[in-house]
Amino acid sequence: QVQLVQSGTEIKKPGSSVKVSCKASGGTFSSYAISWVRQAPGRGLEWIGGIIPFFATADYAQKFQGRVTITAYESTTTAYMELNNLKSEDTAFYYCARGNLRDAYTSLNYWGQGTLVTVSS
Amino acid sequence: DIVMTQSPDSLAVSLGERATINCKSSQSVLYSSNNRNHLTWYQQRPGQPPKLLISWASTRESGVPDRFSGSGSGTDFTLTISSLQAEDVAVYYCQQHFTTPLTFGGGTKVEIK
Numbered sequence: 741q742v743q744l745v746q747s748g749t750e751i752k753k754p755g756s757s758v759k760v761s762c763k764a765s766g767g768t769f770s771s772y773a774i775s776w777v778r779q780a781p782g783r784g785l786e787w788i789g790g791i792i793p794f795f796a797t798a799d800y801a802q803k804f805q806g807r808v809t810i811t812a813y814e815s816t817t818t819a820y821m822e823l824n825n826l827k828s829e830d831t832a833f834y835y836c837a838r839g840n841l842r843d844a845y846t847s848l849n850y851w852g853q854g855t856l857v858t859v860s861s
Numbered sequence: 862d863i864v865m866t867q868s869p870d871s872l873a874v875s876l877g878e879r880a881t882i883n884c885k886s887s888q889s890v891l892y893s894s895n896n897r898n899h900l901t902w903y904q905q906r907p908g909q910p911p912k913l914l915i916s917w918a919s920t921r922e923s924g925v926p927d928r929f930s931g932s933g934s935g936t937d938f939t940l941t942i943s944s945l946q947a948e949d950v951a952v953y954y955c956q957q958h959f960t961t962p963l964t965f966g967g968g969t970k971v972e973i974k
Binding site: 844848852 | 862899901903905910911912913916917922954956958961962963964965966967968
């Protein structure tokens with residue numbers, strides 16, 4: 741069974757950066773896209789971007805382009821999402837998620853438990 | 862980007878009654894090469910990550926009760942809960958994966974009347 745385990749809660753200052761990890765277990769890591777989705781308190785779901793580890797090329801939502809970096813390492817079956825120049829509006833739960841089809845961004849069958857990132861001065 | 866619009870924003874339904882949620886995409890998410898609608902429905906209970914209910918617009922995931930059903934094609938989709946149970950209180954989201962960026966509807970909150 742696929743499991744995604746994320747790193748813990750982060751409290752950051754405006755202007756700083758945060759890097760959230762997502763450790764995958766069960767199943768093949770390299771062929772399945774890992775997406776990063778965030779959810780501000782009381783708000784909806786927003787796709788930040790994703791990566792297919794085998795290809796190692798990330799795809800980002802335009803809103804986050806230039807401010808986010810998504811990476812994945814097959815050796816440790818871990819994906820990372822780094823968000824720079826944090827603003828208070830970036831306060832949210834950040835989720836990693838994975839689908840069931842190889843080499844494509846699809847439905848998100850498996851989700852991490854979420855990482856709360858709070859940005860506050 | 863494909864914009865996903867859900868309606869209503871919220872609804873209150875009596876136990877055992879039907880709940881219907883609509884989702885409209887700004888362009889067709891029917892992929893001609895596989896004749897499948899790239900449309901997914903999720904359920905999110907408070908304090909939990911989303912749970913996949915229905916993929917390809919109408920295929921229920923294993924373990925999802927059969928009171929949940931999805932229908933529609935092209936740009937218009939519906940999630941139906943045929944007989945609402947207490948445990949169905951949640952927010953429901955549609956999502957397209959026809960193209961990146963993946964995009965979600967704004968969510969529909971389902972409550973008990």
